[in-house]
Amino acid sequence: MIFQKLYEISPIWLQNVGVTLKGYKNNKSRYGEEYFNYIEFLKWFEKLSLEKKIEVQNDILEKFINYSVNKSKYYKGYKEANCLSDFPIMDKEELRKNINSIHTISAESGIESHTGGTTGKSLIVRFSKEDMMRRMATLDYFKMKAGFIHLKMKRATFNGKHIVPQNQTKKVFWRYNHACKQMIFSSFHLSSENMIYYINSLNKFKPDSIDGFFTSIYEVAKYIELNNIVLNFKPIAIFPTSETISDEGRELVERVFQCKVYNQYASSEGAPFITECDKGGLHIELASGVFEMVENDEVLVTSFTTHGTPLIRYQIGDQISLNHNTKCECGVETLLAKEIKGRKLDYLLKADGTKINSANIANAFKNLPNVIIQSQVIQLKENLISVKIVVDKKNYDLRFNSILEKEFKDKFGKEMVVMIEQVDNIPREKSGKHLFIKNML
Numbered sequence: 001m002i003f004q005k006l007y008e009i010s011p012i013w014l015q016n017v018g019v020t021l022k023g024y025k026n027n028k029s030r031y032g033e034e035y036f037n038y039i040e041f042l043k044w045f046e047k048l049s050l051e052k053k054i055e056v057q058n059d060i061l062e063k064f065i066n067y068s069v070n071k072s073k074y075y076k077g078y079k080e081a082n083c084l085s086d087f088p089i090m091d092k093e094e095l096r097k098n099i100n101s102i103h104t105i106s107a108e109s110g111i112e113s114h115t116g117g118t119t120g121k122s123l124i125v126r127f128s129k130e131d132m133m134r135r136m137a138t139l140d141y142f143k144m145k146a147g148f149i150h151l152k153m154k155r156a157t158f159n160g161k162h163i164v165p166q167n168q169t170k171k172v173f174w175r176y177n178h179a180c181k182q183m184i185f186s187s188f189h190l191s192s193e194n195m196i197y198y199i200n201s202l203n204k205f206k207p208d209s210i211d212g213f214f215t216s217i218y219e220v221a222k223y224i225e226l227n228n229i230v231l232n233f234k235p236i237a238i239f240p241t242s243e244t245i246s247d248e249g250r251e252l253v254e255r256v257f258q259c260k261v262y263n264q265y266a267s268s269e270g271a272p273f274i275t276e277c278d279k280g281g282l283h284i285e286l287a288s289g290v291f292e293m294v295e296n297d298e299v300l301v302t303s304f305t306t307h308g309t310p311l312i313r314y315q316i317g318d319q320i321s322l323n324h325n326t327k328c329e330c331g332v333e334t335l336l337a338k339e340i341k342g343r344k345l346d347y348l349l350k351a352d353g354t355k356i357n358s359a360n361i362a363n364a365f366k367n368l369p370n371v372i373i374q375s376q377v378i379q380l381k382e383n384l385i386s387v388k389i390v391v392d393k394k395n396y397d398l399r400f401n402s403i404l405e406k407e408f409k410d411k412f413g414k415e416m417v418v419m420i421e422q423v424d425n426i427p428r429e430k431s432g433k434h435l436f437i438k439n440m441l
């Protein structure tokens with residue numbers, strides 16, 4: 001919090017320095033020896049037959065389960081388990097309630113990930129340093145196969161970081177992370193008035209890849225096409241995160257930037273990976289974990305890179321349909337997904353019309369401890385948002401209301417009126433679904 005306050009009162013050049021220093025700090029925990037060793041493992045693993053891959057996957061699963069039942073207080077009662085089905089299904093509320101007994105490492109010895117999830121349920125999970133390096137290696141190997149080399153090539157990122165202070169008047173909506181050759185663009189200022197500044201910055205920076213929220217990348221591409229703007233760069237690839245990619249959106253983004261969009265699936269809690277190849281196949285990365293299919297294409301995940309907070313049969317809330325072919329057109333033998341259906345392109349609006357997507361809104365809960373059981377964000381007017389929360393009454397402090405209000409004002413602007421309302425329950429829709437965000441405009 002102190003760093004954030006100092007950042008907000010600093011000049012932009014010093015904010016770039018702060019972002020870079022944070023980048024170098026992250027690099028130490030992400031790109032060590034295990035990172036490079038794991039990339040070599042992935043190169044070897046990809047060449048195996050499906051039968052051999054599943055054999056290796058089962059070996060990794062056995063080691064992961066042994067670790068979990070020996071190191072996690074929560075799982076110690078399952079030492080006699082012989083297979084995954086012997087373990088209980090864990091939903092988000094079970095994870096939230098038992099997070100401290102599930103943790104196997106301290107906050108000091110691990111790397112914490114704060115997530116609002118797609119339901120606005122606050123969670124803090126921990127990764128070991130090896131977990132984090134393997135996750136980054138999996139992500140970067142996926143990008144490497146598309147032609148992008150991380151740390152050696154330039155990337156533009158549209159994410160949910162609050163890099164632009166509320167009182168800033170300059171039309172500079174990006175900060176540079178020299179540690180990763182990364183220009184970070186704010187997703188909160190993409191109004192029609194500001195769009196040309198973003199595009200001029202992209203043209204000047206000339207990124208080799210673009211990643212981040214698909215909604216933001218789509219909005220930029222749509223503006224470029226509608227206004228016949230000429231780009232003086234051509235990315236190698238675009239790697240969206242956090243949201244479902246629509247066919248229409250993919251076609252437009254690929255047409256404007258003249259490169260392929262590569263889909264991917266994971267989660268900030270640490271779910272296994274699904275990555276798209278150059279032939280459009282959605283590869284289930286078998287070395288990263290196990291997906292179990294239950295009703296209505298909903299999945300349970302067991303992730304091999306969650307030693308700090310073991311996820312075993314975790315009901316993550318996403319839907320994934322399987323492709324029953326086991327050999328992709330690219331030649332790789334693996335299990336394939338047909339469609340990643342779990343994420344929606346829902347959004348709310350700032351007063352100036354800028355769209356704020358659901359993943360970005362969920363991030364408003366990230367700085368709270370594990371005290372939010374359920375939440376719903378409703379936009380009632382252009383300048384009025386209602387935030388309904390079901391809380392853990394034993395551990396919820398009223399000061400958290402002001403933290404939430406600040407988070408929402410950072411995202412929607414200081415002119416937005418934010419009403420925080422504690423409720424006993426949040427009704428489901430007629431369909432039986434719980435909606436995290438509702439736009440009543």
